[in-house]
Amino acid sequence: MQVQKKKKSQFARQGTQDKIILITGYVLLGLFLVAIIVPVIYIILASFIDPITLQNKGLTFDFSKWTLTAYQRVLSNGQIWVGFRNALIYSIAFTALSVIVTLLAAYPMSRSDFKGRGFFNVIFVITMFFGGGLIPTYLLISNIGWLDNPLAILVPGAFSVWNMIIARTYYQGVPRDLHEAADIDGASEMEYFFQILLPVCTPIIATIAMWQFVGMWNSYFDAMIYLNSASKQPLQLVLRAILIQSQPEPGMVSDMQSTAERAQLAELLKYATIIISSLPLMIMYPFFQKYFDNGIMAGAVKG
Amino acid sequence: MSKPSTSVPAGAPYKASKLHNTWVYMKHHWQLYLLFIMPAFLLTVIFRYIPMGGVAIGFMEYNPIRGILGSEWVGLAHFKRFLSSPDFLSYLMNTLKLSVFGLLWGFPIPILLAFLLNRIMSKKIKQKVQLVLYMPNFISVIVLCGIVRILLSPTGMVNMLLGTNYNFMTMPQAFRTIYIASGIWQGAGWSSIIYTAALSNASKDLKEAAIIDGANLLQQIKTVEWPAIKDTVLIQFIMSVGNIMSIGFEKAYALQTDLNMGASEIISTYVYKRGLIDGNYGFSTAVGLFNTVINVILLISMNAIVKKMNEGKGI
Numbered sequence: 353m354q355v356q357k358k359k360k361s362q363f364a365r366q367g368t369q370d371k372i373i374l375i376t377g378y379v380l381l382g383l384f385l386v387a388i389i390v391p392v393i394y395i396i397l398a399s400f401i402d403p404i405t406l407q408n409k410g411l412t413f414d415f416s417k418w419t420l421t422a423y424q425r426v427l428s429n430g431q432i433w434v435g436f437r438n439a440l441i442y443s444i445a446f447t448a449l450s451v452i453v454t455l456l457a458a459y460p461m462s463r464s465d466f467k468g469r470g471f472f473n474v475i476f477v478i479t480m481f482f483g484g485g486l487i488p489t490y491l492l493i494s495n496i497g498w499l500d501n502p503l504a505i506l507v508p509g510a511f512s513v514w515n516m517i518i519a520r521t522y523y524q525g526v527p528r529d530l531h532e533a534a535d536i537d538g539a540s541e542m543e544y545f546f547q548i549l550l551p552v553c554t555p556i557i558a559t560i561a562m563w564q565f566v567g568m569w570n571s572y573f574d575a576m577i578y579l580n581s582a583s584k585q586p587l588q589l590v591l592r593a594i595l596i597q598s599q600p601e602p603g604m605v606s607d608m609q610s611t612a613e614r615a616q617l618a619e620l621l622k623y624a625t626i627i628i629s630s631l632p633l634m635i636m637y638p639f640f641q642k643y644f645d646n647g648i649m650a651g652a653v654k655g
Numbered sequence: 656m657s658k659p660s661t662s663v664p665a666g667a668p669y670k671a672s673k674l675h676n677t678w679v680y681m682k683h684h685w686q687l688y689l690l691f692i693m694p695a696f697l698l699t700v701i702f703r704y705i706p707m708g709g710v711a712i713g714f715m716e717y718n719p720i721r722g723i724l725g726s727e728w729v730g731l732a733h734f735k736r737f738l739s740s741p742d743f744l745s746y747l748m749n750t751l752k753l754s755v756f757g758l759l760w761g762f763p764i765p766i767l768l769a770f771l772l773n774r775i776m777s778k779k780i781k782q783k784v785q786l787v788l789y790m791p792n793f794i795s796v797i798v799l800c801g802i803v804r805i806l807l808s809p810t811g812m813v814n815m816l817l818g819t820n821y822n823f824m825t826m827p828q829a830f831r832t833i834y835i836a837s838g839i840w841q842g843a844g845w846s847s848i849i850y851t852a853a854l855s856n857a858s859k860d861l862k863e864a865a866i867i868d869g870a871n872l873l874q875q876i877k878t879v880e881w882p883a884i885k886d887t888v889l890i891q892f893i894m895s896v897g898n899i900m901s902i903g904f905e906k907a908y909a910l911q912t913d914l915n916m917g918a919s920e921i922i923s924t925y926v927y928k929r930g931l932i933d934g935n936y937g938f939s940t941a942v943g944l945f946n947t948v949i950n951v952i953l954l955i956s957m958n959a960i961v962k963k964m965n966e967g968k969g970i
Contacts, residue, residue, distance in 0.1 A: 381768070487939050570795035592797050595797060
């Protein structure tokens with residue numbers, strides 16, 4: 353109660369001009385929040401409504417027109433589960449690989465006595481701004497023999513310079529005493545790194561892991577150009593067929609008689625597909641919220 | 656005469672001993688080189704630097720069967736063909752407009768959001784607001800574009816609200832607005848984190864002192880909050896300008912329709928189509944390289960300008 357009183361009085365003390373600015377600001381913020389929430393609610397509601405009703409009348413709260421058909425059709429289709437499974441495997445594998453390589457590399461780069469630090473730094477940072485581009489990379493992957501091989505989407509991007517810089521900055525904030533103590537105990541670099549340094553760096557590890565996981569889960573370009581077999585496609589490519597190309601898996605709509613009916617059903621399937629495919633991350637991300645600020649802060653210190 | 660003769664023998668052992676020191680250091684700290692940095696170094700060399708050498712393809716009539724060594728050099732022919740084609744200006748302008756307008760609209764909004772979030776006193780409310788603001792960031796590009804297409808379809812929510820039945824996805828004049836607005840919808844909240852973090856470093860004492868001195872809101876922002884985030888804003892701005900030409904392929908491609916191509920065909924989608932769909936490797940590489948070079952020039956000049964304005968501080 354007291355806190356609230358204090359707040360009110362603080363607001364009351366402010367001049368008229370300040371109040372106008374603040375109220376305008378909060379109204380704009382409120383509008384932005386509404387703009388985020390309304391489409392989401394619309395999609396959720398629409399996913400339950402019979403396609404013909406939706407097309408003719410829009411949203412309705414006449415529950416007799418509500419149906420779970422779209423969910424049944426999407427969930428009973430094999431390809432979307434294949435997509436889920438692949439996305440999960442790729443995202444976990446990519447996250448593990450990327451976090452290990454990036455955290456390892458960040459350690460020598462965080463030490464001022466590391467000879468060759470300047471050299472490696474230049475080598476790494478150049479790649480943030482300059483690259484060979486699409487075709488040379490594609491030809492390299494094809495020469496290695498990784499076309500239609502999941503390694504093509506997992507390995508090349510595993511080392512992230514940006515994340516290395518963030519991890520490096522975080523390591524530099526760890527007290528030197530820890531390292532000196534480990535030195536005296538005769539611990540090797542590996543022992544120090546895994547047993548002493550990493551345990552105190554969990555916030556930054558969680559942050560980087562989350563970024564990499566979400567990044568892999570949500571991307572489609574690499575999979576689109578490198579993976580051709582349907583059995584290897586991640587979720588986003590399955591979604592692309594349904595949402596962007598309006599070509600759902602034949603099995604989802606084939607029992608419909610007319611082309612028009614099929615097209616209508618294909619539209620309805622989009623809503624349910626969006627909900628089903630976004631649900632896992634939507635449920636997961638609030639649990640990571642506490643790490644968001646940490647990670648960004650660590651990276652922001654030195655840019 | 657005596658000076659150089661003494662400095663040469665004195666310099667050589669010094670250099671040798673420095674090399675020797677490095678060698679001793681490396682032997683002593685071999686784990687740092689072989690276990691820690693080697694994986695990242697190898698990945699970088701193989702998957703970043705070898706393709707950089709591959710830009711040579713841009714100067715060749717590349718034949719996949721004969722490979723780089725057997726293909727015929729054509730010099731700047733691909734570049735000339737691209738630069739003189741009537742489509743060149745259109746793709747370049749589409750790319751530039753999309754990213755420059757995207758930057759102009761998209762850059763200030765996260766900063767404003769951070770200022771507003773910083774003024775929400777209740778921690779609970781602030782956290783809930785942030786939860787909603789960050790949510791769209793976790794939606795994939797494909798799903799975002801799927802939602803956009805649904806909402807903007809002739810029978811979609813937007814047309815229902817307006818009482819019209821435009822097919823927005825087929826209108827070139829609507830493409831940029833769709834692209835930029837949906838980008839802000841998805842990314843503004845997430846991008847505000849970095850400023851929120853910088854603002855939380857702003858000294859509370861300083862702010863209280865300013866309030867006691869009777870500073871009004873704008874004065875407080877000017878003297879306390881803006882200085883706290885100024886460097887972050889600058890770095891973010893330079894980075895965004897440096898990425899102007901590398902505007903994402905994924906979203907532009909997912910929002911493209913046959914009819915809005917006049918505004919939605921940007922250099923990266925063009926590179927993809929000419930290269931991987933048509934198999935025109937040499938030409939596509941040249942276009943990509945052209946894009947990268949412009950990007951690097953923009954980044955370097957932007958950094959120089961900011962350095963000048965900001966008393967020698969750049970990145």
